[in-house]
Amino acid sequence: MPRPDWRLVPAAAALWLAAFLGYLLHWALAAAVGLAAAAVAVVLLVRARTSQRVHPGWPLLVAGVLAVLPVSERLREAATDPLRELAAAGAVLEFRFEVVERPRPIRAAGYGATPSGVSGVVIAGRAVGEPSGGAVVVFAPADQWVDLLPGQHATATARLAPAEEGGLTTAVVKVRGPPSDVDPPGAAQRVAAELRQGLRDAARAVLGPEAAGLLPALVVGDTDGLLPEVRADFDTAGMTHLLAVSGANLAIVGFFALLLVRLFGAGPWVASAVAAAAMVGFVVLAGPEPSVLRAAVMGLIGLLALALGREKSALPALAVAVLGLVAVDPGMAVAFGFVLSVLATAGLVLLAPRWARALERRRVPPGIAEALAVPAAAQLVTAPVVAGMSGQVSLVAVAANLVAAPVVAPATVLGVLAALVTPVWTWGGQALVTVAGPETRWLIAVAEHAAGVPGAALDWPSGWWGGLAAAAAIAVLAVAVRLPKVRALVALGLVGVLLVVVPVRVVLPGWPPPGWAVVACDVGQGDAVVLATADTGRAVLVDAGPEPGPVGDCLDRLGVRSLAAVVFSHLHADHIGGLAAGLERDPAAVVVGPGRAPGWAWERVRGAAADAAVPVVEVTAGSRFGWPGLTIDVLHPEEGGAQAAELDGSEINNASLVLLAHTAAGRVLLTGDIELGAQAELVAGGVDLGAAVVKVPHHGSRYTDEAFLAAVGPEVALVSVGRRNRYGHPAQATMDVLARLGARTARTDTGGDVAVVGGVPLGVTSRGRRAPPRCSAGRPPWGRCGPRPRRGS
Incomplete structure (x- = not known):
């Protein structure tokens, strides 16, 4: 076995380290590392006593020069860009920029979210004209900005916000209105967008929602239609890399083209040219964005390694790719995708062949040996980065990827062909997608079953420190x-x-605990609280979380067969998203406050309730309703408040229903998402807020008044919040206030479902975080554990 050629590796590592430190700490460190590398290179060259044509000192010297000039200079320009000063002042100005990457949807339940859960888009862009040409990140409304393509220029009035220090992004641009003066897209981008849309349309026409969302993600990294529960399964199973364009996609496309032309007797040069053209075409299809270009380089290296079968040739090529990519874009040095690509390629060319040969020496058949070695090597070398990205270590990743691997290439090739064929031959494209359906469903089944293994993933510190700890x-x-x-x-x-x-x-304690009175369901970043009645299997659901699946699973675990009522504190998406799961349990009524904003949400609630023949009942302060063992008083808001269809987020939150439930565990105060205004109003109004249990307002946000919590005086505080949410919930200041008040705090992000049982003192039991729950009676024919879709929906 030939020994790998390591001569270019020190140069690549030096440039990478320079960009890494310069990006995360200070641009001057990039120059310092570059100067140090150049000095070491000079010493090596002076003392050289070798006849090697490529002495390791020369590439190291080149890396030092690159670190000092393009890398540190670009980082310095970004650090001193005029936009940073304007952003620090929160300036509002008319802004023109160029789109660099396709808009990516922001799926965040809450204010501004659409019925599909998309609240906006984030766009990587570049400022055009005055005052600078720095890189920016644009946050904009989804419906008005989602169709922009790379290369287009647009103008908008925007508010600037500071970007993180040290990086290449000079400002965050927050836009509320539509773009103006939009340039037409280039021909290549327009054709690529039509091809991607054709693939999405064909997938939706012949596949179920899970497979229809996964196929475009698998083929071209288009995750717009990917269901959140499918993504969660892939994360837990260690299969997240399949959802993004990587070197593997390019290698699959290139090898398929190579195989096709060689079947027709083409020579090596013609075959290589066709394979390269196919890969360039795939880059255009997926979009010539930095992440895709990075994958193209890594895919070419993978082709080279596998075609030559020589680690000695592949390792220098990998080092050259790192040098070129980091020199052109220093931000690559801290991009998780780049790190994953480099490490996975290194594992492919260094570890996998050795492990395969070792298995063959132990009488494992060659094909099986390679099938075992490749995912194992890739998983080992990328595990630290995945741990830092996701905050968890998957214990089933190697097995899951081994089982999934055989269908990835066929599904990718069929998806690419479907994208090319659909715009000119709809039936043909749908036929190709139909053939890709079993492979796609197989991947979904593998991810689901792997994620369902008890203890499939272990919690781990996230971020760069977590990754370094995993590497150690x-x-x-x-x-x-x-x-x-x-x-x-x-x-x-x-x-x-x-x-x-x-x-x-x-083997966690049995669930639910006997005599439970209140349960805060673990539904992610949202609210769903279940109140028990004296009738076994019957309860009241207050809010329903962002999606039907999690709240439906929670009700199943509690043995709730029917609901006396579904109550919505307000109409934000993270509270009404699971309505369908509640309607499946035949509630007597859907109870709402006077709020009618957002308008789309009110129409959705009213329409779904009408379809299910469930009446919608409005309540306001002073209303009372109850069942055996449970009575609920409405404390807020007053009649006639906040009925407009369009209000801002704080106005909608402050119009939340505030409920005082009398349960077997005592008084329970449910506060929706009320903020400082409504809290102060309740305290000033002399309302009796005292309760043994409080559902902390607005997921424990910093907009929580200490006087309000003191007026409640809770023994137990429930915080319904999603793990690693982007809002910073719960705020440490709010948690500190609860601690000073002597409340026992239970959080769904760390404890899973949380139950309160009556007694002195009150009993608080957490179910514990597990892998995503599964249907108790097996997988239903219509998909996951969520609600059965209605005909025609």
Whole structure:
């Protein structure tokens, strides 16, 4: 086996380190590392006593020069860009910029979210003209900006906000209105957009919603239609890399083209030219964005490694790619996607062949040996980065990717062909998508079953420090297994984990706890609270979270067969998104306050209730309703308040229903998302807010008044919040106030479903975070555990 050629690796590592430190800390560090690398290179060259044509000192010298000139200079220009000063002052100005990457949807339940859960788009752009040409990130309304394509110029009135220090992004641009003076897109971008739309249309026409959302993501990284629960399964199963364009996509397309032309007897040069053309075409199809261009380079390296079968040739090519990409775009050095691509390619060319040969020496058939070695090597080298990205370590990733691997290439090729064919031959495109359907559904099934394994993923610190900790742990294990005595200790430790830790995580206490009165369901970034009645299997649901699946699963776990009522505190998407799951349990009524904003949300609630023949009942302050074992008083808002169809987010939040429930666990105050205004109004009005349990307002946001919480005086505080949400909920200041008041705090992001049981003191039980829950009676024919779709929907 030839030894890998490492001569260019120190140069690539030096330039990468320079950009990494310059980006995260200060641009001057990039220059310092570059100067140090150049100095070392000069010393090596002066002392050189070798006849090598490419002495390692020369590429190291080149890397040092690149670090000092283009890399540190670009970082310095970004750090001193005039837009930073304007952004710090929160300036509002007419802004013209060029779109660099396709708009990406922001799926965040809450104010501004549409019925599909898309609240806006984020666009990577570049300022055009005065006062600078710096890189910007634009946040804009989805319906008005989602169709922009790379290369287009647009103008809008926007408010600037500061970007993170040290990076290439000079300002965050927040836009509320539509773009103006929009240039027409280029021909290539327009054709690529039509092809991508054709693939989406064909997938929606012949596949179910899960597969229709996954196929475009698998083929061209288009995740616009990907269902959140499918993404969650892929994250837990360690299959997230399949949802983004990577070098693997390019390699698949290139090899398919290569195989096709070689079948017709083409020579190596013609075949290579056709394969390269196919890969260039795929770049145009997916969009010539930085992430796709990076994947194209990595895909070409993967082709080179596999075609030559020589690690010695592939490693220098990988180093050259790193040098070129980081020099052109220093931001690559801290991009998780770039790191994943480099590490995965390195694992492919360095570890996988060695492991495959080792397995073959142990009499494993060659094909099976390669199938085992490739995903194992890729998973090992990328595990630290994935841990830092997701905040978890998947224990099933190798097995899941091994089972998924055989169908990835056929599904990708069929999807690409469908995208090319659909615009000119709709039936043909749909036929290709139909053939890709079983492969796509297989990937969904693999991710679902892998994610459903108890303890499939372990929590891990997120961010760069978490990634470094994972890398250190892997390095220690790698060294340990080479030492016989230490290997025995490691084996004993793993046995201990299997016998003690795993059962503790998997075999959790029975759920639900006997005598539960209140349960805050773990529905992510949203609210869903279940109040028990004296009738077994019957309860009241207050808010329904952002999606039907999680709240439906929570009700299933609690054994709630029917609902006395579904109550909505207000109409934001993170409270009404699971309405369908509530309507499936035949509620007697849907209860709402006087608020009618956002308008689309009110129409959705009213329409869904009418379709299910469930009456909608409006309540205001002073209303009372109840059932055996449960009575609810409405404390806020007053009659006639906040009925406009369009209000801003704070006005909608402050119009939330505030409910005082009398339960077996005592008084429970449910506060919706009220902010400081409504809280102060309730305190000033002398309303009796005292309660043993409080659902903390607005997911524990910083807009929570200490006087309000003191007036409640809770023994238990429930915080319904999503893990690693982008709002910073719950605020540390709010948690500190609850601690000072002596409240026991239970959070759904750390504890999963949380139940309160009556007693002195009150009992608080957390179900514990597990892998995404599954249907208790098996997978229904219409898809996941969420509601069955209505005919025609």
